[in-house]
Amino acid sequence: MASSQRTSSTGPTEPTRWLGAAEMRAWRGWVDTIGPLSAALEADLVPFGLTNGDYEVLAWLSDTPDAQMRMCDLAERLRLSPSGLTRRLDGLVTNGLVSREPSADDRRVMLARLTPAGRAHLERTAPHHLDSVRRHFIDLLDPAEIDALGRAFDKVRAHLRGEQNDRS
Amino acid sequence: MASSQRTSSTGPTEPTRWLGAAEMRAWRGWVDTIGPLSAALEADLVPFGLTNGDYEVLAWLSDTPDAQMRMCDLAERLRLSPSGLTRRLDGLVTNGLVSREPSADDRRVMLARLTPAGRAHLERTAPHHLDSVRRHFIDLLDPAEIDALGRAFDKVRAHLRGEQNDRS
DNA sequence: GCCGAGTCGTTGCACGCGCAACTTTTGCGG
DNA sequence: CCGCAAAAGTTGCGCGTGCAACGACTCGGC
Numbered sequence: 304m305a306s307s308q309r310t311s312s313t314g315p316t317e318p319t320r321w322l323g324a325a326e327m328r329a330w331r332g333w334v335d336t337i338g339p340l341s342a343a344l345e346a347d348l349v350p351f352g353l354t355n356g357d358y359e360v361l362a363w364l365s366d367t368p369d370a371q372m373r374m375c376d377l378a379e380r381l382r383l384s385p386s387g388l389t390r391r392l393d394g395l396v397t398n399g400l401v402s403r404e405p406s407a408d409d410r411r412v413m414l415a416r417l418t419p420a421g422r423a424h425l426e427r428t429a430p431h432h433l434d435s436v437r438r439h440f441i442d443l444l445d446p447a448e449i450d451a452l453g454r455a456f457d458k459v460r461a462h463l464r465g466e467q468n469d470r471s
Numbered sequence: 472m473a474s475s476q477r478t479s480s481t482g483p484t485e486p487t488r489w490l491g492a493a494e495m496r497a498w499r500g501w502v503d504t505i506g507p508l509s510a511a512l513e514a515d516l517v518p519f520g521l522t523n524g525d526y527e528v529l530a531w532l533s534d535t536p537d538a539q540m541r542m543c544d545l546a547e548r549l550r551l552s553p554s555g556l557t558r559r560l561d562g563l564v565t566n567g568l569v570s571r572e573p574s575a576d577d578r579r580v581m582l583a584r585l586t587p588a589g590r591a592h593l594e595r596t597a598p599h600h601l602d603s604v605r606r607h608f609i610d611l612l613d614p615a616e617i618d619a620l621g622r623a624f625d626k627v628r629a630h631l632r633g634e635q636n637d638r639s
Numbered sequence: 640g641c642c643g644a645g646t647c648g649t650t651g652c653a654c655g656c657g658c659a660a661c662t663t664t665t666g667c668g669g
Numbered sequence: 670c671c672g673c674a675a676a677a678g679t680t681g682c683g684c685g686t687g688c689a690a691c692g693a694c695t696c697g698g699c
Contacts, residue, residue: 332624
């Protein structure tokens, strides 16, 4: 993006290693793909009355033995703030896909539980969503690229997790 | 309850090809990396009083021969709605980094122009932002992975661009 | 037992964004 | 030259989210 930049004025005497062509391609590719890809996946969910976020809630709950999760655990899974999760669940609850139930063990805790209707709707939606992920992303890539992406993302997340722990 | 699902064009009961382990790793990696990586980059911009979006505005403007752009062109570059760009510029204008000037050629058009202060601030910020991109992303990967990411994102965007044109 | 610190979830507020409606201006076809 | 569709930008509104404050509850030390 910044090809017209001249020597930076206030750099503390470090050379400022600019991005090479391949590095720039990867970086701009990342930035410019996030929006369109998310939008395409979300558009394919519209007929089912779900957003990407809604789908993730149902998917995480269904991956659980008793189809329920504590709010705080679910919020962590979704990388969502507590208040964000509260509001997201509001919609799913009024649509009857998820129920809120206080925990018997710990009365501070609210359990988000997948209702039968929610499970049915997820099972109806999942094949189409999976197809969407394949069409817009996975099936466009060859196995070597799939593998490289998996390794790359793992490295980045490991690095970020380490930094986060350093700060705490 | 918006279960407006009308099984659009898809025929019934196709085998539903689930994701293999490598495919799942790449997919989850993508989904789970977007948030943390964007947050880390944004956090590194806080000392400079900029968001990722603000930085992109300054960067695109600085890449232009006369450091100015029509609002609509800038909105397209940033994949932002017209109203979204108006509001984003509001902040930059009040901070004196960008100025709004009506175009002489076409009186419908507003030009967003990088002010001297804006250019100075960008040149002060750019090295740190670049370093941030390297630390959290680029420098974690080896050349083969960089190349694979570049190719992969190019493919995905080419596919999405094609689909978008089909709809219009 | 009890009290203080920590945890869990919700609510008020602010912010950023998209959509729809509107005004101004341009350009094209008659 | 006129009239009307299209384009550019702003504003009102709604939505989703994070942060801070709060009430409810749990747990550990005394």
